[in-house]
Amino acid sequence: MRATVLVRPKQGILDPQGEAVASALGHLGFSVSTARVGKVIDLEVDASDAAVARTEVEKMCEQLLANALIESYEIELG
Amino acid sequence: MASPQPRIGVVTYPGSQDDRDALWALAASDAQAVPVWHEERVLPDLDAVVVPGGFSYGDYLRCGAIARFSPVTAAIVEFANAGGLVLGICNGFQILCEAGLLPGALMRNASLRFVCRDVELVVERDDTPFTSRCTAGGRIVIPVKHGDGRYVPPADLDPSQVVFRYVEDCNGSVDDIAGVCNERGNVVGLMPHPEHAVDPLLGSADGALIFASLVEGARTRALAALST
DSSP, X not given: OEEEEEEEEXXXXXXXXXXXXXXXXXXXXXXXXXXXXXXXXXXXXXXXXXXXXXXXXXXXXXXXXXXXXXXXXXXXXX | OOOOOOEEEEEEOTTBOSHHHHXXXXXXXXXXXXXXXXXXXXXXXXXXXXXXXBOGGGGOSSTTTTGGXXXXXXXXXXXXXXXXXXXXXXHHHHHHHHTTSSSSEEEOOTTSSOEEEEEEEEXXXXXXXXXXXXXXXXXXXXXEEEXXXXXXXXXXXXXXXXXXXXXXXXXXXXXXXXXXXXXXXXXXXXXXXXXXXXXXXXXXXXXXXXXXXXXXXXXXXXXXXXXX
């Protein structure tokens, strides 16, 4: 089963990459007040159903894919 | 009896790059420096461990995140939990944070630039086995060289766990924190590199104070173990 994990810098955590992106977009003439840069991790999970896959991917996020102190994560299945 | 040389290990992960300098600095500080390979599941007989700087596993995912799962890291966690002295430098600091031995996390420098220069630090604690030769409130000069050194503490960090602070902001670290210890005080991590500052020819010998402290702490423990 295909799973996508979105990892984001937590709210309140300084994201200099996001600030640089927002600034660069401003230079291009776009009106952007905030940009935050995270990560996308695409997975093929060996799991029979979505509930099992979600539980597995949550464990992956807790143990490796995200650092709970500084990052939040979101899981999309299918 | 003659003062024994404590045995201090230096771990080499794939991508470590300051392991040789750390081994050299320890030998120059009257320790028996012992190289430790990342595949070791059991540490040799050691009185302390140094986790050196570099870019273990290419800094993939997050700095230190993959090294945390190396066989030797599990052995280091066990060693630290048993009260063993562990010093993490730069990438070693990042690894110890990821492994949960130290509080907090290290993120991309606020400037987005790699910083590589001598910095001045305030030593906040001189009552740790890593800083006993320093003076609390005193300043030392040792170099930094990192792109991901912005320290983010947990909300509940006890301020007494801060061991080193930058005199001037160099990477956006919260409260200018450059190094911290665990609650028990037997694990310390810092971003600056004491192993690159152990001889006046290198621009500063202040890093030798940290190694001399560590060697003394390790020797005291080795002697205590002998007498029990």
